[in-house]
Amino acid sequence: MATVAESGRPHPVARERNFFFWIALAIAATTVAGFSFQFAMGRSSLASPWWVHLHGVTFMGWMAIWVFQNYLVWSGRVNLHRRVGPIAAVYVAWMIAIGISATMLAAANHRIPPFFEPSAFMVMDWTYVLVFAGLTWSAVRLRAKSDWHRRLMLSGAIVVMAPGLARLLPLPLLGGWIYWGVWAGLAVYFAIAMAWDIATRRSIHPAYFWGLGAITLGVALIRPIASSPPLLALTARLTG
Template sequence: MTDATTGAPSTGDRPFLRNLITVMAFILVTGFIVQLAMGRSSFNAPLIVHAHAAVFMGWVGIVLTQAWLAGAGSMRLHQQVGKLAAIWALGLLVFGTWITIAAVQTGRTPFFFQPQHFIVANPLSLFAAVGLLAAAVTMRHRPDWHARLQVSSFVLLMGPGFGRLLPMPILPPYAFEIAGLVALVFPLAGIIYDWRAHGRPHPAWFWGIGVLLAVIVVARLAGFSPVGEAVYDAVVAGTPFAATSGLDFPPPPGPPPV
């Protein structure tokens, strides 16, 4: 099959895309391992935290599996796992939004995020990631678009991974934006690869970059608008945080238990 955009065999891109996703998955997993090793995460967390972790780590496993199946040319099995991925993506939306609401309602918003911004930005990133995934599925008969949109979707989920590796406490009030922008290294790597391999970058990378930048801008504008305030007030209504401003940074946690 020939790539209709670049005129190059689409199968030749699979090793690069597989390796790119492998690096992304490694960074995500490493971020959570570092948190656990430093005592910032605990197995004593509420059940919703563990359910959220299982769903999202499961997604990392699915994306990684898909990349390696495609890289090995096992396209029939790749398609079968893709059916599971389509269903699993709904779990990302449900548990990702649920954990965000629960964090704000219980005062567990990371202290370098303002809750009113966090309650808008986090779900917006998830819906954008699933939107790019849906676009990739729609373009599944165009391997060049399909694979790059899949990577771009994964890029939208890299913020939490980088957020556990970057010095987030010194990055407010733009911690969310910085963690997201660092993830641009992956589509930029894709652009450089395409330029060298095919003579020009594939337009799918620019769609992915555009969606990520749109999420950052819209989250900032909406999160600090009356809309963001209304969303925050509705989420914390009836909780001990109903009287607190969603624009106040939460206090940093105390020292980890000895």
Template structure:
């Protein structure tokens, strides 16, 4: 019995370290992607930012910090504090959805009004990212009493947000991909890390990885297809002017 308990305890400890490490990695990726245009914009002589962009950046940064804090609390065994902070994280996640949609549309409108070349990926990609975040995070909240499901769906929901900063990394590193496609591929590589972790530790995919990952990939495919459709392009142009 002691041996079995030790194995279970060791697996839980490794799992907690894995998810805490993934949270830190995603914070680093977010910082690197947004450093020239937001976090270190004064150093890189970035463009002047509107109040909306500042609010958007602050709230999204808060989410990333809360996500890292929550995974860290679980890793430290402080699930009691994790549960107390949970409603705050949910409120931030709810605020992020309309804020993300508004920022994506208004930023494109400002660019078009100033007759500047299009900045960033086409509109469908940031909109798709925030909607994927909303779906997976809401699913994670609904599964909060099933820890293995909850932590995997939270990871995938937060990973959806990395599409934009990783698109910027694609541009900064001159990868032979469009920024939008590069952001998608790089997030898929991170998804593969979760897949590899499941296979290495249990020999099979956890159901949350399987079904949450399927939603993650499906929304990416929908974005790519919609972006090629004239009807969507006309609709997006009507939104952004």
């Protein structure tokens, strides 16, 4: 029987490492493209408040860490990857604090885009950052199971990509479907990952169902939570 090397195909482990590294680069590129597009169109500028820049640097910092972690695995430096892991896990807590507070500051300073309802915008942002954190910390907890770890980390990265991806979409034209429009964009990346699993494993890993299921549930709950009396009261208090 011919071995993998004899057949000229990369080893299955190498193929998987290649996939996760290249999709990490694609997700990072999409995120950068979204923010760069808004900057080029004049909708974003360096004159934004300091907390806007802090939020951007914080979340782009995570994307850089995640791509670097995938690079370490891709290049075979797994021991360094494991040493960086705890730092990344703690960094997620910082992202939650910055994400929630920046959204509240956006409401208080009337910086929410006009095609969003303020209360729904806040719930949407909080939903994405909390789902991202839940998936990422679950991946850390399951780090001994590399198949789960990689796919949950990828799921979290797809979710946290939402703000960058959304800036590439014609959101004002989506009307009442705006939240599901962003979801559909994220679902494309889940579909790519699932298709890879089908091609290489002959089945979809359950981690992706958890990832896509979590963000789907979160999006479905945006409007109900946003229209609840506590959220409406908080929005009124913040927006004055």
